[in-house]
Amino acid sequence: MAHKTDGPEHAPLPATKRAPIVAVFVVIFTVEESDLKVLLIRRGVAPYEGQWAIPGGRLQTGETLDEAATRKLVEETGVRDVYLEQLYTFGDLDRSAEGGAVAIGYFALVDHDSVSLPRREEWPTAWYSLKSLPPLAFDNESVLDYALRRLRSKMEYTNVAYSLLPQYFTLSQLQAVYESILGKEVDKRNFRKRMLALGILRPTGRTMVLGAHRPAKLYTFASRQPTAI
């Protein structure tokens, strides 16, 4: 679905003036060792050459926005079929582009273990903890802030966490993911009660031994589709 309506006053407007650049970028989150991280790319050209930025690129002809975001995600992580949602569209900055630039932002959640970062010399990528970000290009800091706020509120009422965990996981792992993202500890008993009451988890009957202690029951998400509970 999409839309275009020319208003009365600029119906005939010729397409000769410099048109704005249209870019799509993807904020890719993961949780690794109970730490929320984001994938950044080091820019190989001006502006902001050498600085870290959120990965993105031009929208290609004939491509939908979702397709462009998926393409970017696959290029940078190799994963597909994860949670991917449109975040916001930014129209100010990049000021360096004459004619202006419009950037449609997405955010994605990936299971760290299923990602393989491409090896390359230019435009290298790396995971950065949200607690220790390098200086970022453009004002990507505020974009990350916005994405994080959105992610946190989504965690409260959806099953998006499915996309950050392997197929089978323990309730403690699930809790660790929540705590990493919300940035605060939650009560174990209340957390389990709430999650199980939601009915989005299915016990597998299997257990997993993780150390010198009682084995943990393994669960799986009843649905791996985004569900607005």
Next chain:
Amino acid sequence: MAHKTDGPEHAPLPATKRAPIVAVFVVIFTVEESDLKVLLIRRGVAPYEGQWAIPGGRLQTGETLDEAATRKLVEETGVRDVYLEQLYTFGDLDRSAEGGAVAIGYFALVDHDSVSLPRREEWPTAWYSLKSLPPLAFDNESVLDYALRRLRSKMEYTNVAYSLLPQYFTLSQLQAVYESILGKEVDKRNFRKRMLALGILRPTGRTMVLGAHRPAKLYTFASRQPTAI
């Protein structure tokens, strides 16, 4: 704030190919006589000439997205300083535009009494009840669906209703606005309790006579800024 990051593979891409058209449109809602309405415009050119559509137009050079949405809103309603929020960006359709089209959608809430529709022959506008929409251009039906879902959820936890009411209003008027938008009746006592408990309303001490019955107390919003309660 905004963003643009060229990925490695298309850093040098020449700007010669047909660039996508960038348009901004605004879903303008109002409540009139306890009925939720949307402002539509009748298209004067192909595609979909003669059909009703959500008002919008090209993004102009040097303009931010918010500025473009505000400009459109003022052009069509004369009002300013109302609730205006970015909704979603659509990238598929208009298929008729070669090079593609990207449309950034906004939604706005206006007090019906402060609107004056422009009088003109071409591209006329009119309010339509959401209960009896004409056939729409592009697939604006699904855009309206989306906007309505967003509006409903916003009503639950924000003060956006301030933008749909005159400065002074009664609790019954406020309730009528909620019921029109949510599409269902709510309990009067619980509604009043909840609204007053939120602390976003201020009693004015004045009353208003509306008919052959007891006069109603007038309230005003403590803040006319968007507040995420």
Next chain:
DNA sequence: TCAAAAGTGTTGTTTATACACCCATGT
């Protein structure tokens, strides 16, 4: 005096929070 909307409290139910101990395992 009648019709019509304004205004007002209580009770029961559901949901969220706070909090501490035993269990199964590896070393």
Next chain:
DNA sequence: ACATGGGTGTATAAACAACACTTTTGA
């Protein structure tokens, strides 16, 4: 045997939902 994380229940508080009658006015 001990250290480690896995697993479990209860009591209190807060939020929400259901429900009916009296008040003030204009006609």
